[in-house]
Amino acid sequence: MSAPIIKCDHVSKRYPNGFLALENVTVDLYPGEIHALLGENGAGKSTLMNILYGVHEPTGGGLLLNGREVRHTRPGDAIANGIGMVHQHFKLVMPFTVAENLALVAKGAARARLRRHADVRAFMAEFGIELDPGAVLGDLPLALQQRVEILKALVNESRILLLDEPSTILAPSEVGALYDTLRRIRDRGTAVAVVTHNVDEVLANADRYTVLRRGRTVGTGHIAGADADALVELIVGRSVATGSRIGPYRTGGEPRLVLAGVSIRPGRGSPGLSNVDLELRAGEVVGVAGVEGNGQTELFELLAGQRLPDQGRITLPKAVALVPQDRHHEGLSLDLPVSQNLLYSEIMRGRYRRAGLLDHAAIGTRAEAMIEAADIRTRSHATPARALSGGNQQKIVLARAMAEDAPVIAVYQPTRGLDVAAAEAVLARLAEAADRGTTVVMISSNIEELIRVSDRIVVLNGGRVTGEVSGAGMVIEKIGPLMTRTVAPGKEGVAHG
Numbered sequence: 011m012s013a014p015i016i017k018c019d020h021v022s023k024r025y026p027n028g029f030l031a032l033e034n035v036t037v038d039l040y041p042g043e044i045h046a047l048l049g050e051n052g053a054g055k056s057t058l059m060n061i062l063y064g065v066h067e068p069t070g071g072g073l074l075l076n077g078r079e080v081r082h083t084r085p086g087d088a089i090a091n092g093i094g095m096v097h098q099h100f101k102l103v104m105p106f107t108v109a110e111n112l113a114l115v116a117k118g119a120a121r122a123r124l125r126r127h128a129d130v131r132a133f134m135a136e137f138g139i140e141l142d143p144g145a146v147l148g149d150l151p152l153a154l155q156q157r158v159e160i161l162k163a164l165v166n167e168s169r170i171l172l173l174d175e176p177s178t179i180l181a182p183s184e185v186g187a188l189y190d191t192l193r194r195i196r197d198r199g200t201a202v203a204v205v206t207h208n209v210d211e212v213l214a215n216a217d218r219y220t221v222l223r224r225g226r227t228v229g230t231g232h233i234a235g236a237d238a239d240a241l242v243e244l245i246v247g248r249s250v251a252t253g254s255r256i257g258p259y260r261t262g263g264e265p266r267l268v269l270a271g272v273s274i275r276p277g278r279g280s281p282g283l284s285n286v287d288l289e290l291r292a293g294e295v296v297g298v299a300g301v302e303g304n305g306q307t308e309l310f311e312l313l314a315g316q317r318l319p320d321q322g323r324i325t326l327p328k329a330v331a332l333v334p335q336d337r338h339h340e341g342l343s344l345d346l347p348v349s350q351n352l353l354y355s356e357i358m359r360g361r362y363r364r365a366g367l368l369d370h371a372a373i374g375t376r377a378e379a380m381i382e383a384a385d386i387r388t389r390s391h392a393t394p395a396r397a398l399s400g401g402n403q404q405k406i407v408l409a410r411a412m413a414e415d416a417p418v419i420a421v422y423q424p425t426r427g428l429d430v431a432a433a434e435a436v437l438a439r440l441a442e443a444a445d446r447g448t449t450v451v452m453i454s455s456n457i458e459e460l461i462r463v464s465d466r467i468v469v470l471n472g473g474r475v476t477g478e479v480s481g482a483g484m485v486i487e488k489i490g491p492l493m494t495r496t497v498a499p500g501k502e503g504v505a506h507g
């Protein structure tokens with residue numbers, strides 16, 4: 011193998027609050043490889059990426075670019091050294107076009123090279139990407155917005171491309187196309203480093219891997235010959251049973267939430283909802299399957315009481331606990347401490363107050379118990395939510411919703427961004443909630459996960475319910491076609507398992 015293009019050489023990172031996020035980590039990235047960076051929530055993956063990209067400086071060790079020591083004190087230094095990064099949260103200007111978004115970041119020669127739309131087209135074609143340079147970003151589906159983020163990271167002749175959990179925002183069916191693009195980039199001699207939690211994705215697409223656990227490297231190697239169970243064990247430090255059904259099938263009790271003939275007008279890039287009938291009962295888990303963008307967002311907004319149907323009727327219980335898909339904008343107040351985020355709903359209802367002021371001691375004590383129960387990795391309950399890793403932020407949102415004890419809990423992509431062990435724990439807790447009589451409605455693009463925990467699954471396709479399967483009838487062979495075949499109006503309700 012050739013020499014590494016960049017080496018993280020015995021890198022340590024202690025954050026200003028004293029937390030040691032990386033300890034003596036060495037990772038080599040070679041030209042022409044896809045290198046998967048794996049590790050449980052809070053293992054230090056984003057920290058390592060951010061050090062490479064100059065967002066953070068290491069407190070020990072350093073970076074060697076082609077064998078030469080370099081310092082990245084800000085992203086500009088990393089970009090000048092040929093590094094591009096695709097963050098979890100896009101940094102795109104939505105009202106601007108594809109070409110304008112690229113022009114915003116292109117420097118010098120690259121800017122001159124991308125002046126005309128034809129030039130932008132040719133640049134995209136180098137990576138097998140076909141997009142209209144004049145398309146407005148906000149009108150593109152998420153997967154294509156992500157392609158533009160990737161192109162932005164490559165615009166200035168990058169030789170190292172870093173991607174932080176790129177597949178978490180994609181439907182499973184879109185992940186293959188992402189890696190087709192990444193392979194094109196790799197084959198041009200670029201080093202591609204990808205953070206992900208999905209071991210199958212890594213086995214199918216990466217060339218090498220490195221596993222971090224609690225800030226240290228615990229394994230690195232070639233994917234050829236690697237095995238899924240061994241990788242999972244390396245990631246979490248113990249073996250995790252995944253894949254099997256969680257608990258018995260339940261039948262459900264009295265109706266708690268009813269949608270009758272509900273329609274929502276189509277919107278930007280979304281089919282809306284069309285004549286949806288749905289009855290959610292006490293003590294059952296109802297899964298909602300579908301390719302992202304087929305009415306799921308509208309359905310969640312209805313369940314959340316955030317919008318009303320344009321037609322039809324919805325009957326909601328007094329309270330619905332929510333786990334929204336976008337934890338940064340809807341789920342958390344990033345500058346507030348973990349404790350107040352955990353107890354937000356109760357504080358808003360006037361609890362945890364003394365003489366009109368927040369009772370910080372009581373909030374702290376309760377929050378500590380919740381942190382322990384949900385295995386949230388944080389230095390303290392007083393740490394701002396912003397300082398937690400993405401997966402641990404998601405655990406806060408889930409723990410809060412679970413604690414509300416509402417008759418219905420609606421969760422949207424609840425395990426997105428969680429490591430295998432944490433995802434298993436979440437599914438188990440949702441199942442337990444249903445066993446206690448809670449109605450759980452789970453919208454997810456992960457069919458395997460839905461099958462494992464749901465009692466029945468309804469499929470959304472083009473804003474319609476195209477079918478429902480239940481119990482042992484919940485198999486991919488039945489659900490897949492309902493999700494992906496064209497729906498003729500009036501022909502819904504095809505399968506009943």
Ligand SMILES: Nc1ncnc2c1ncn2[C@@H]1O[C@H](COP(=O)(O)OP(=O)(O)OP(=O)(O)O)[C@@H](O)[C@H]1O
Nearest residue numbers: 025031051052053054055056057397398399400401
């Ligand atoms: N700015 C910060 N100040 C203090 N601690 C931080 C800061 N940023 C991250 N941490 C801590 O460092 C650890 C590593 O976080 P990092 O985001 O690198 O993890 P990760 O492996 O990317 O996790 P995830 O898979 O959940 O995204 C976590 O425990 C996190 O709480």
